[in-house]
Amino acid sequence: xxxxxxxxxxxxxxxxxxxxxxxxxxxxxxxxxxxxxxxxxxxxxxxxxxxxxxxxxxxxxxxxxxxxxxxxxxxxxxxxxxxxxxxxxxxxxxxxxxxxxxxxxxxxxxxxxxxxxxxxxxxxxxxxxxxxxx
Amino acid sequence: xxxxxxxxxxxxxxxxxxxxxxxxxxxxxxxxxxxxxxxxxxxxxxxxxxxxxxxxxxxxxxxxxxxxxxxxxxxxxxxxxxxxxxxxxxxxxxxxxxxxxxxxxxxxxxxxxxxxxxxxxxxxxxxxxxxxxxxxxxxxxxxxxxxxxxxxxxxxxxxxxxxxxxxxxxxxxxxxxxxxxxxxxxxxxxxxxxxxxxxxxxxxxxxxxxxxxxxxxxxxxxxxxxxxxxxxxxxxxxxxxxxxxxxxxxxxxxxxxxxxxxxxxxxxxxxxxxxxxxxxxxxxxxxxxxxxxxxxxxxxxxxxxxxxxxxxxxxxxxxxxxxxxxxxxxxxxxxxxxxxxxxxxxxxxx
Numbered sequence: 001x002x003x004x005x006x007x008x009x010x011x012x013x014x015x016x017x018x019x020x021x022x023x024x025x026x027x028x029x030x031x032x033x034x035x036x037x038x039x040x041x042x043x044x045x046x047x048x049x050x051x052x053x054x055x056x057x058x059x060x061x062x063x064x065x066x067x068x069x070x071x072x073x074x075x076x077x078x079x080x081x082x083x084x085x086x087x088x089x090x091x092x093x094x095x096x097x098x099x100x101x102x103x104x105x106x107x108x109x110x111x112x113x114x115x116x117x118x119x120x121x122x123x124x125x126x127x128x129x130x131x132x133x134x
Numbered sequence: 135x136x137x138x139x140x141x142x143x144x145x146x147x148x149x150x151x152x153x154x155x156x157x158x159x160x161x162x163x164x165x166x167x168x169x170x171x172x173x174x175x176x177x178x179x180x181x182x183x184x185x186x187x188x189x190x191x192x193x194x195x196x197x198x199x200x201x202x203x204x205x206x207x208x209x210x211x212x213x214x215x216x217x218x219x220x221x222x223x224x225x226x227x228x229x230x231x232x233x234x235x236x237x238x239x240x241x242x243x244x245x246x247x248x249x250x251x252x253x254x255x256x257x258x259x260x261x262x263x264x265x266x267x268x269x270x271x272x273x274x275x276x277x278x279x280x281x282x283x284x285x286x287x288x289x290x291x292x293x294x295x296x297x298x299x300x301x302x303x304x305x306x307x308x309x310x311x312x313x314x315x316x317x318x319x320x321x322x323x324x325x326x327x328x329x330x331x332x333x334x335x336x337x338x339x340x341x342x343x344x345x346x347x348x349x350x351x352x353x354x355x356x357x358x359x360x361x362x363x364x365x366x367x368x369x370x371x372x373x374x375x376x377x378x379x380x381x382x383x384x385x386x387x388x389x390x391x392x393x394x395x396x397x398x399x400x401x402x403x404x405x406x407x408x409x410x411x412x413x414x415x416x417x418x419x420x421x422x423x424x425x426x427x428x429x430x431x432x433x434x435x436x437x438x439x440x441x442x443x444x445x446x447x448x449x450x451x452x453x454x455x456x457x458x459x460x461x462x463x464x465x466x467x468x469x470x471x472x473x474x475x476x477x478x479x480x481x482x483x484x
Binding site (some may be wrong): 001003004005006007008027030035036037038042043044045046049 | 262263264265266267268269270271328330331333336338435436437440
């Protein structure tokens with residue numbers, strides 16, 4: 001995957017990293033079990049502090065998008081929970097996005113169509129996910 | 135007269151090589167590298183524009199005229215000046231001036247293209263971002279030739295001690311200089327191995343192929359430099375007392391370094407263009423604002439210490455990083471010290 005980090009952007013670097021990795025897993029650019037570069041290597045290559053990358057990796061690990069092995073580094077993982085907490089978080093984020101869309105004159109149909117288009121681009125559908133504990 | 139003739143035999147090829155390499159380097163600038171022409175990022179779709187073609191034509195014409203005039207002036211000087219010392223001094227100054235004059239068409243073309251870009255509002259999509267291909271970056275250290283080759287070659291430098299007729303102190307000095315140059319080459323090898331990979335396309339395979347080629351060729355070139363350095367140091371140790379041979383060996387070594395660097399750089403550019411031509415996901419990146427005058431790179435967001443030059447051959451220092459500034463200051467100090475020492479020894483010998 002191609003990471004694009006914008007140092008002039010208001011979004012923190014660790015959030016940019018986290019979001020791009022999640023999108024790459026979603027659209028299939030990063031495949032299940034694929035190894036990611038080490039924290040130090042990413043930090044060196046993008047010119048940021050290793051702690052910043054570590055923070056992004058820690059979030060991704062907690063969310064279940066990656067697993068970290070001491071010997072082999074970080075790997076893409078699809079064994080994440082589909083918990084109520086996430087649904088609440090998603091609903092809250094969707095509320096904000098839908099409100100903004102509505103205020104900017106985007107109708108319900110158009111909004112849903114956009115959502116569908118984005119979903120079509122994703123490689124992993126909900127049925128392919130492996131809920132944790134199973 | 136014989137001395138003058140022998141010096142001319144050495145000096146004329148040097149001037150020809152310097153002029154030819156400068157000309158080839160500048161004429162190569164009229165070709166598009168990725169989406170960069172004359173150090174200006176242009177969207178790929180606009181490169182066929184008539185205004186751009188006119189700038190290229192004008193550039194080639196003025197470069198040809200200046201090169202021809204420079205060669206004529208130098209040949210005239212070779213014929214007119216009979217004194218060896220005076221000829222060396224004046225010709226050196228003239229060569230420097232000629233190289234400077236040859237750089238003017240480039241500066242003018244760059245200025246014209248920059249104006250055109252702003253007039254026509256040509257914007258390249260990606261700005262202010264640091265790109266990284268995770269697949270390529272993860273295995274970048276495997277692209278270079280192994281350090282064992284360097285160690286084996288470097289060990290051969292002990293052969294400078296074989297000439298037992300030479301005083302031990304001189305042999306030791308040659309060995310030290312040889313080791314110093316080998317050490318610098320090893321330093322560059324290490325930097326090349328760790329240096330970050332560049333992203334050319336959204337296609338990871340393309341990035342992998344190009345980065346592997348570039349890193350491998352750079353490390354092979356450094357290995358070749360170490361071999362040449364050792365061979366010439368061994369020759370010097372055997373012909374220490376023959377001034378003319380030493381002079382010829384020194385000039386030949388410098389010319390070889392220059393020619394090898396140019397050949398490798400050219401091959402790299404040809405290969406990169408060849409691979410990118412067959413790719414439809416090439417990334418157009420605009421980092422013009424980090425290139426001061428199209429030559430000096432100052433990007434605080436780029437962690438790379440050395441980056442490939444936009445114009446000419448080789449690499450340049452990223453002045454936006456602390457390490458880059460330190461390297462620049464060190465190089466400046468080294469140049470000042472070497473010039474001072476050269477002047478001191480010349481005055482001492484006179």
